[in-house]
Every structure is written in structure tokens, then in C-alpha cells.
Amino acid sequence: xxxxxxxxxxxxxxxxxxxxxxxxxxxxxxxxxxxxxxxxxxxxxxxxxxxxxxxxxxxxxxxxxxxxxxxxxxxxxxxxxxxxxxxxxxxxxxxxxxxxxxxxxxxxxxxxx
Amino acid sequence: xxxxxxxxxxxxxxxxxxxxxxxxxxxxxxxxxxxxxxxxxxxxxxxxxxxxxxxxxxxxxxxxxxxxxxxxxxxxxxxxxxxxxxxxxxxxxxxxxxxxxxxxxxxxx
Numbered sequence: 318x319x320x321x322x323x324x325x326x327x328x329x330x331x332x333x334x335x336x337x338x339x340x341x342x343x344x345x346x347x348x349x350x351x352x353x354x355x356x357x358x359x360x361x362x363x364x365x366x367x368x369x370x371x372x373x374x375x376x377x378x379x380x381x382x383x384x385x386x387x388x389x390x391x392x393x394x395x396x397x398x399x400x401x402x403x404x405x406x407x408x409x410x411x412x413x414x415x416x417x418x419x420x421x422x423x424x425x426x427x428x429x430x
Numbered sequence: 431x432x433x434x435x436x437x438x439x440x441x442x443x444x445x446x447x448x449x450x451x452x453x454x455x456x457x458x459x460x461x462x463x464x465x466x467x468x469x470x471x472x473x474x475x476x477x478x479x480x481x482x483x484x485x486x487x488x489x490x491x492x493x494x495x496x497x498x499x500x501x502x503x504x505x506x507x508x509x510x511x512x513x514x515x516x517x518x519x520x521x522x523x524x525x526x527x528x529x530x531x532x533x534x535x536x537x538x539x
Binding site: 348350357358359360362365367375407409415416417418419420421422423424 | 461463471474475478518519525527
């Protein structure tokens with residue numbers, strides 16, 4: 318088994334601030350994902366990384382940057398926080414041979430003041 | 431358009447009743463997966479069911495690929511089954527999951 322940890326659990330920032338969310342996994346998975354979940358809604362993909370040196374945009378990448386520092390870690394940066402992007406950000410990972418088998422972290426809840 | 435559509439959007443049951451959740455997906459969808467999210471919690475995988483019928487505990491999923499649909503049946507629902515159920519699928523040979531909007535299940539005593 319393995320685990321995905323996300324830090325921080327709660328993130329509070331000011332409008333316009335640059336904020337970074339971190340994700341670590343010990344599954345030894347190649348692929349990692351960042352999703353955004355708005356209250357009561359489904360998940361939208363922000364960025365993903367197939368392998369350690371890969372970075373790909375999802376459907377909602379505008380306003381975000383991502384970095385795959387090493388195989389086990391994947392960071393997401395909100396480049397200029399806006400009030401309308403208050404949401405829960407979920408990190409996930411999957412093995413290279415089954416992208417559908419995704420394991421999720423507990424999430425980071427973002428509040429923008 | 432929406433790659434994955436779920437119905438109903440919400441369902442209220444009494445404890446002991448059965449729940450049936452539906453998922454319709456596009457023609458290019460593959461590797462269908464059902465996830466569960468407890469209120470305020472993260473997502474956990476329930477069943478990976480690209481085709482046919484799969485069982486685990488009180489859950490049964492049936493995916494008919496030709497008809498582009500999948501169902502999740504929860505038998506004898508319990509209060510702890512309350513939460514949101516998501517259907518998701520890969521698109522073609524890609525590496526991205528497309529999620530439905532979820533089905534919120536509330537089970538009352």
C-alpha cells in the first residue's frame with residue numbers, strides 16, 4: 318500500500334498572492350495529477366505529469382503553474398489567487414499501466430480573502 | 431459536450447433500500463471507474479469496471495461498453511453509504527480521466 322500526502326490542509330491567502338500547494342506519494346507511481354473541485358461539483362484537471370520530467374496542461378491550467386520536482390512529488394502554484402477560485406485541490410497518482418486507477422490525497426482547501 | 435454523464439444527480443433513500451446509479455459515457459471512453467467521496471473527504475476508488483459485471487461487498491457494477499453505459503448498484507444501503515459517487519473514464523488511449531458531476535446519495539434511518 319501507499320499514501321498520498323498534501324500540504325497544507327488549509328491554505329488562506331490574499332487576492333493576488335502567489336500560493337503553492339504540495340503533494341507527495343510513496344506508491345512509486347509514475348503519473349501524478351492536480352484537480353480542482355468546486356463546492357458540490359465534479360473534478361476538473363489542472364495539470365498532470367506522466368513521468369518525472371513531464372508536465373502537461375489539463376482543462377483548467379490558466380492561472381496555475383506546476384512542477385514535478387521528483388518522481389514522488391508534484392507541486393501546484395496558484396500564480397495570482399482570485400476569490401472565484403476558492404475550492405478544494407486534490408492531488409492523485411496512478412501507475413503507468415493503468416491511468417484509470419487513481420489514488421487521491423486528502424486535499425488542500427483554498428480560501429482567498 | 432460532457433464526456434461522462436451521471437444520473438440521478440441526487441438520491442434520497444431509507445436505510446435498507448437499494449440504490450441504482452447510472453453513468454453514460456462517450457464512444458471513445460475506456461476503463462470506467464467508480465469513485466466515492468465521503469462528505470468533506472477525498473475520493474476513493476470503489477470499482478474498476480471497463481466491461482461486464484464486477485462485485486465487491488454490497489456493490490455491483492455493470493458496464494455495457496457497446497451501449498456506453500455503466501451502473502452502480504448498492505444493495506441494502508446503510509447510513510454510512512451517504513456521500514457522492516463519481517463515474518470516470520479515460521478518453522481513448524489518453525492518460526486523463528473525465529469525471530461525471532457526481533451523484534449525491536443520502537441514506538436516512
